[in-house]
Each structure stands twice: as structure tokens, then as C-alpha cells.
Amino acid sequence: MTAGLDTPDRRGRTGLDQHGRDLARNPRVRIRDVEVLACDWYVLRKTTFDYQHSDGHWSREQRETYDRGDGATILLYNTDQETVLLTRQFRLPAYVNGHPDGMLVETPAGLLDGDGPQEAIRREAAEETGHTVGVTEHVFDVYMSPGSVTERLHFFAAPYGPATATGDAGGIAMEGEDIAIVELPFCEALTMVRSGQIADAKSIMLLQWAALDGPFRSTALPTRSPG
Structure with missing residues (x-):
């Protein structure tokens, strides 16, 4: 059981690893995995995705994003x-x-x-x-x-x-x-x-x-x- 994923973290949040998984607005981006690295107060995620470059080839990419809200x-x-x-x-x-x-x-x-x-x-x-x-x-x-x-x-x-x-x-x-x-x-x-x-x-x-x-x-x- 992991806080922020299947049990509440200290801010009462769960399912933090689901954020962004269903994104499909850009056909050149295919989300493959979302991993929560930290959720002490704000949320640090590592997202793995496939990206189609302008010349047509695909590459597997990873990016870390820091989510503190708007x-x-x-x-x-x-x-x-x-x-x-x-x-x-x-x-x-x-x-x-x-x-x-x-x-x-x-x-x-x-x-x-x-x-x-x-x-x-x-x-x-x-x-x-x-x-x-x-x-x-x-x-x-x-x-x-x-x-x-x-x-x-x-x-x-x-x-x-x-x-x-x-x-x-x-x-x-x-x-x-x-x-x-x-x-x-x-x-x-x-x-x-x-x-x-x-x-x-x-x-x-x-x-x-x-x-x-x-x-x-x-x-x-x-x-x-x-x-």
C-alpha cells in the first residue's frame, strides 16, 4: 500500500499516478506510464511517453513534472x-x-x-x-x-x-x-x-x-x- 496511490497521503489524495494517463489530445504523444516520485505536499511525477518527431520517427521519452497546482x-x-x-x-x-x-x-x-x-x-x-x-x-x-x-x-x-x-x-x-x-x-x-x-x-x-x-x-x- 502506497500513500498517494492506493491509500490517502497527508493531504487525503489517492490515485496520483493516474494523472495524465488518459491524455489523447495530441496524436503524436502516447502516454505509456506515470510514476509518482514524491507527494509530500506537491507531486513530483515521472512520465514515460512515445513521441513522434517531425520527420515521422517515434522515440521513447521520460520527463519529470512538478505539480503544485495552478x-x-x-x-x-x-x-x-x-x-x-x-x-x-x-x-x-x-x-x-x-x-x-x-x-x-x-x-x-x-x-x-x-x-x-x-x-x-x-x-x-x-x-x-x-x-x-x-x-x-x-x-x-x-x-x-x-x-x-x-x-x-x-x-x-x-x-x-x-x-x-x-x-x-x-x-x-x-x-x-x-x-x-x-x-x-x-x-x-x-x-x-x-x-x-x-x-x-x-x-x-x-x-x-x-x-x-x-x-x-x-x-x-x-x-x-x-x-
């Missing part, structure tokens, strides 16, 4: 003050891979945990920043690391201000969260992207969207003289 992130902005509301928290993976102190400046984000993307990001924004956002604008959905991680991240944006500040910030202490709020002028946030002080992919994508197509387009883009 997530959502949001850019909170204030066009009157020309500011954005970001967070700062410790990220161990970044720390062990060269970041000076592991303290990353980011847009609020979190896993869906069974909720819809908009419901989840409103929850995360309230927990991390203390702001209860109203209508959110859906920006795009992105596979952040498609070579190994299954996660699809849903991107949103929403205004914030004194009226949306309804609770305490900082995250959930019981889950080990220790999140600081970072309010920045939008132009300063863009400068921090250029200097590498903001090195989180989702945050960079939302800040650049805000400059190119979003709420700060008119202030972030230089004015071109006619002719």
Missing part, C-alpha cells in the same frame, strides 16, 4: 498617486540559487487551492496586503516554467486606495508567511526591474504590461514628436 497573481495600482503595491518575502529557492538574501519584491500571488482564479487572487491580495479589491481585470494566463512545472498562472490587475485598505497585511503566520508591503512609484518599480532589484518573473511581466497596455501606458511611454 495559481494567480495581481498588480495593485493607484493611478492618482502613480504607485503600485508590491510585497517582499523570503524565497528559499532564489536564495540557494544566487540571490543575495532571498528577499524578493513581488506582486501578491498564491495557489488557487480549489477556488476560481478571481476568487483566489482576491483572497491572496487581502491576506498579503490587507486590501480588499473589487473588480479585477484579467490580463493573461501563462505557463511559467513549462519544461518541468505544470503550474498555469492567472494574471490580474486592480486599483487600490484608502477605500480598499480593510484589513491587516503580512500573510498567514500559521503558514510561516512573513510578508512586508512595498509601495513604490511606478517609475521607480520599472527602474528596479532594469537594475535587477525586482527579479521575479510574474512581477516583471505585470509591470511591463502596465507600462505597455495597462493603467500607466500614457505616463510610461515616451511622447513622440510628429514627423
Whole structure:
């Protein structure tokens, strides 16, 4: 009897080795086997599949995938003050891979945990920043690391201000969260992207969207003289 397969793991899951076995949307891919390597909290699988190459020949391939569920992130902005509301928290993976102190400046984000993307990001924004956002604008959905991680991240944006500040910030202490709020002028946030002080992919994508197509387009883009 194996936890996560035929008996519940610590999150109550079974049948984790069945995920992906019935995929048939791509006739050039034939799933042969799915093996669960770890399921302590998220799930690490090794999938064996046959793949038909562009020249017609087939090969047997194996890939490991890390399944942590899908997530959502949001850019909170204030066009009157020309500011954005970001967070700062410790990220161990970044720390062990060269970041000076592991303290990353980011847009609020979190896993869906069974909720819809908009419901989840409103929850995360309230927990991390203390702001209860109203209508959110859906920006795009992105596979952040498609070579190994299954996660699809849903991107949103929403205004914030004194009226949306309804609770305490900082995250959930019981889950080990220790999140600081970072309010920045939008132009300063863009400068921090250029200097590498903001090195989180989702945050960079939302800040650049805000400059190119979003709420700060008119202030972030230089004015071109006619002719």
C-alpha cells in the first residue's frame, strides 16, 4: 500500500499516478506510464511517453513534472498617486540559487487551492496586503516554467486606495508567511526591474504590461514628436 496511490497521503489524495494517463489530445504523444516520485505536499511525477518527431520517427521519452497546482497573481495600482503595491518575502529557492538574501519584491500571488482564479487572487491580495479589491481585470494566463512545472498562472490587475485598505497585511503566520508591503512609484518599480532589484518573473511581466497596455501606458511611454 502506497500513500498517494492506493491509500490517502497527508493531504487525503489517492490515485496520483493516474494523472495524465488518459491524455489523447495530441496524436503524436502516447502516454505509456506515470510514476509518482514524491507527494509530500506537491507531486513530483515521472512520465514515460512515445513521441513522434517531425520527420515521422517515434522515440521513447521520460520527463519529470512538478505539480503544485495552478495559481494567480495581481498588480495593485493607484493611478492618482502613480504607485503600485508590491510585497517582499523570503524565497528559499532564489536564495540557494544566487540571490543575495532571498528577499524578493513581488506582486501578491498564491495557489488557487480549489477556488476560481478571481476568487483566489482576491483572497491572496487581502491576506498579503490587507486590501480588499473589487473588480479585477484579467490580463493573461501563462505557463511559467513549462519544461518541468505544470503550474498555469492567472494574471490580474486592480486599483487600490484608502477605500480598499480593510484589513491587516503580512500573510498567514500559521503558514510561516512573513510578508512586508512595498509601495513604490511606478517609475521607480520599472527602474528596479532594469537594475535587477525586482527579479521575479510574474512581477516583471505585470509591470511591463502596465507600462505597455495597462493603467500607466500614457505616463510610461515616451511622447513622440510628429514627423
